[in-house]
Amino acid sequence: MKSSLELMRKEVADLTVKAPIDGQLTSLDAEVGQTKNRGEHLAQIDGFSGLKVQALVDEHYIARVIPGLTAYYPTDDKNYKLIVKKVFTQVLNGQFKVDMLFVGEIPPGLRKGQTLQVRLAFSDEAPALLLPKGGFYQQTGGNWIFKVSDDGKTAYKVDIQLN
Numbered sequence: 001m002k003s004s005l006e007l008m009r010k011e012v013a014d015l016t017v018k019a020p021i022d023g024q025l026t027s028l029d030a031e032v033g034q035t036k037n038r039g040e041h042l043a044q045i046d047g048f049s050g051l052k053v054q055a056l057v058d059e060h061y062i063a064r065v066i067p068g069l070t071a072y073y074p075t076d077d078k079n080y081k082l083i084v085k086k087v088f089t090q091v092l093n094g095q096f097k098v099d100m101l102f103v104g105e106i107p108p109g110l111r112k113g114q115t116l117q118v119r120l121a122f123s124d125e126a127p128a129l130l131l132p133k134g135g136f137y138q139q140t141g142g143n144w145i146f147k148v149s150d151d152g153k154t155a156y157k158v159d160i161q162l163n
Contacts, residue, residue, distance in 0.1 A: 023047040026112060046112050051102055053082060055118055056095040070121045071100055073107065080107050082118065 023045040036042055053073075057065055071082040081103045088097040100118070110116075136145055142162045146155040 017042065019045050021045060021047045051106050051110060052085075053100040053102070053116060053118065055098050055100060057098055057120070059091045059094050059096060061120075061122075062089065062091070062096055064122055065096075065098055065120065072119045072121065073102075073116055074119065075107060078107075080105065084120075 025043055026046050027044040029041055029043060030036065055071075065084060065087055067084055067087060069084040071084065073080040073082060082100040083103050084098050085101050086099040088099075090096060131145070136142075142160070144157050144159050147158045148155050
């Protein structure tokens with residue numbers, strides 16, 4: 001009777017499924033009464049570490065997007081930093097793919113397949129003044145403007161760079 005009980009305990013223990021990683025169960029491919037063999041696909045678990053973001057970028061930027069480029073995912077309360085890890089140069093429908101990974105903290109609540117609005121940073125942020133393209137552009141070719149001094153009494157010519 002003891003050996004029968006031990007055999008039953010072993011069979012029950014064999015029914016327990018343990019995942020090789022920590023994560024969230026995202027799909028389960030099993031039905032009641034179904035038999036699964038060892039190594040057969042049973043479920044999908046998305047790990048909590050190393051969340052990858054795949055983005056589609058307009059082909060216009062293909063020469064400027066390189067591995068190591070910084071990107072930001074802005075939320076209501078915080079900007080989360082990402083780094084471009086891989087660039088796929090194949091262009092389909094005017095877009096190419098890039099893989100990015102979060103640096104440091106990962107935003108809570110992200111799910112696989114979720115759409116994000118990510119901002120790529122092609123250069124360091126710098127203060128800039130936006131000017132409407134007006135008559136000055138036709139006269140100067142966009143190379144210089146007149147800037148009024150702090151006291152407001154004089155103006156002087158300043159070279160500018162348009163982007």
